[in-house]
């Protein structure tokens with residue numbers, strides 16, 4: 669398969685303070701060069717025999733292919749980021765930016781700061797949509813292969829010297845200002861509208877417990893930090909507790925095999941949170957049992973290890989675990 673050249677998206681003669689000569693050189697030599705390199709590498713990879721080619725040779729070709737492919741994609745995005753007046757940010761993208769950054773001004777300051785930090789070096793500054801979280805984020809990348817996994821860049825600023833020295837010499841700051849004056853926000857918004865169509869990665873589903881309410885470790889931590897009354901029960905199985913060394917701060921251990929023995933000690937006046945090792949079964953089953961008995965019980969998703977992963981406080985597992 670050969671990659672096709674994309675026509676130049678922006679109209680160079682309409683740009684304000686960026687010369688057609690610079691765009692032409694950039695498009696022809698750097699974008700065109702990346703695409704040619706990508707096609708050469710693709711041909712080389714297709715032609716080799718993976719059974720006889722040393723792995724390090726394949727690995728090097730694949731690394732170069734990644735760099736060339738990302739360079740191609742980012743250059744296409746860069747040229748498609750230019751051609752507007754930079755200031756008129758349409759409603760939908762403006763409110764999405766405000767939602768993720770506080771305000772368009774704040775976004776602009778951060779984006780320019782990242783660009784200035786790269787000036788004198790080289791790399792990219794990108795505004796990227798992350799479907800997982802439905803949010804926009806700025807990132808800088810000092811080479812062509814560092815963009816956010818699963819993210820969809822919708823605006824790109826090229827800070828390789830070839831992108832500006834013809835017009836601006838070493839004055840990267842002037843180039844950054846010119847770029848900001850030429851952002852084509854309508855096109856950015858169209859890319860944003862397309863990006864938000866991408867579904868986030870599927871979330872973990874507990875199919876056996878479809879209606880059982882859960883609570884995240886972050887929510888439990890916020891309740892504890894706020895001093896809210898909550899009854900937290902570690903229901904890791906007894907056999908597991910023999911090798912457990914720590915336990916969530918604020919939790920008590922209760923044997924999930926003998927709920928009837930300890931349910932009488934719970935209050936219906938405060939929510940109950942149960943959890944097990946990873947949050948799959950036992951914490952869920954216990955929460956279900958407690959709900960049937962009339963408690964406001966939820967299981968903590970991710971269990972003990974999710975709590976540890978957010979650096980939630982832990983204590984020594986008690987040596988006596990008799991409930």
Ligand SMILES: [Fe+2]
Pocket residue numbers: 694698699743826828830831
């Ligand atoms: Fe470039």
